Amino acid sequence: MPLKKIYSSLPNSIKKKIDKLSFNFSHNIEEDFIFNSKVGKNYNLSTNDKKKIAQLLKHSISNIASATDINIHFLLLKTVFALNPKRPSTIVECGVFKGATSVVLSIGAKITGRKLILYDSFEGLPDGEKNISHRYYPHLRVTGSYKKGMYKGAFEEVKSNLLAYGDLDVCELRKGFFNKSLKKHKEKIDFLFLDVDLVSSTKDCILYLWDHLINGSYCYTDDACDIDVVKVWFDNKWWKKNLKCNAPGYIGSGCGIPISFAHSSVGYSIKEANLKKYNRISWLA
Numbered sequence: 303m304p305l306k307k308i309y310s311s312l313p314n315s316i317k318k319k320i321d322k323l324s325f326n327f328s329h330n331i332e333e334d335f336i337f338n339s340k341v342g343k344n345y346n347l348s349t350n351d352k353k354k355i356a357q358l359l360k361h362s363i364s365n366i367a368s369a370t371d372i373n374i375h376f377l378l379l380k381t382v383f384a385l386n387p388k389r390p391s392t393i394v395e396c397g398v399f400k401g402a403t404s405v406v407l408s409i410g411a412k413i414t415g416r417k418l419i420l421y422d423s424f425e426g427l428p429d430g431e432k433n434i435s436h437r438y439y440p441h442l443r444v445t446g447s448y449k450k451g452m453y454k455g456a457f458e459e460v461k462s463n464l465l466a467y468g469d470l471d472v473c474e475l476r477k478g479f480f481n482k483s484l485k486k487h488k489e490k491i492d493f494l495f496l497d498v499d500l501v502s503s504t505k506d507c508i509l510y511l512w513d514h515l516i517n518g519s520y521c522y523t524d525d526a527c528d529i530d531v532v533k534v535w536f537d538n539k540w541w542k543k544n545l546k547c548n549a550p551g552y553i554g555s556g557c558g559i560p561i562s563f564a565h566s567s568v569g570y571s572i573k574e575a576n577l578k579k580y581n582r583i584s585w586l587a
């Protein structure tokens with residue numbers, strides 16, 4: 303194994319660079335999005351269609367301030383394209399900022415024949431959480447705190463971004479803090495995306511939206527590395543008390559699902575996964 307020998311004799315800094323490059327070659331999410339024929343198959347999307355969509359995503363992220371990167375945008379759209387074409391329901395996003403992910407989801411909603419409901423204060427974050435003075439991102443060894451008003455994207459600014467880069471026609475923007483606005487939610491949901499930073503906001507979203515999520519559907523969140531937020535998904539006591547069910551758990555806890563090198567900010571939970579659709583495997587009885 304001469305290559306292995308050469309690799310192991312290299313300084314760590316060079317090894318890291320090689321690791322990163324090789325990860326990008328083997329996990330290029332944009333290439334997968336465009337050239338994987340399964341992506342968008344349900345909606346008859348050709349490679350050329352997906353190339354054009356990829357250009358739209360790149361154009362939008364280079365013009366809208368975003369708290370998420372392009373890999374996450376490709377992942378979100380790939381997930382939307384996997385939704386059932388026969389039973390279209392509603393896509394919901396909580397946590398809009400300037401609308402970067404909303405633009406992506408609006409493109410997906412238009413193509414899959416769905417409505418996209420966007421919830422945000424449009425005034426930025428509410429008061430930070432007094433009991434969490436420092437956020438705890440152990441996998442990244444990162445900390446800091448949230449302040450009221452951070453990540454503000456004004457209602458009109460988000461609307462004009464959707465008009466310029468996405469599909470405003472399929473969107474409904476609902477303004478207000480979640481503990482009030484979400485209480486009125488009625489529509490069934492088949493894809494939920496939360497990017498809300500705080501434990502209290504995550505709990506509000508689950509409290510008022512989980513019952514509307516169709517069984518087998520996915521809830522993606524962009525807070526996979528914040529352990530206090532992730533803990534909510536495993537807090538059986540809280541789920542039993544408020545949702546009358548067991549905590550569903552969270553895939554990607556602490557380091558995100560493997561779509562980027564070293565870590566990603568996204569993970570997901572599934573509502574009542576249908577195990578009948580899962581494959582049997584030799585190492586399980």
Ligand SMILES: C[S@@+](CC[C@H](N)C(=O)[O-])C[C@H]1O[C@@H](n2cnc3c(N)ncnc32)[C@H](O)[C@@H]1O
Pocket residue numbers: 367368369370396397398399400401402403404421422423424425426427428452453454455478479480481497498499500502503506
């Ligand atoms: C990190 S930003 C969202 C980033 C966006 N998804 C993107 O990719 O650019 C978080 C958003 O959550 C909203 N938010 C958080 N907690 C909220 C609450 N309790 N009520 C309403 N909006 C809230 C903030 O206003 C902010 O727009």
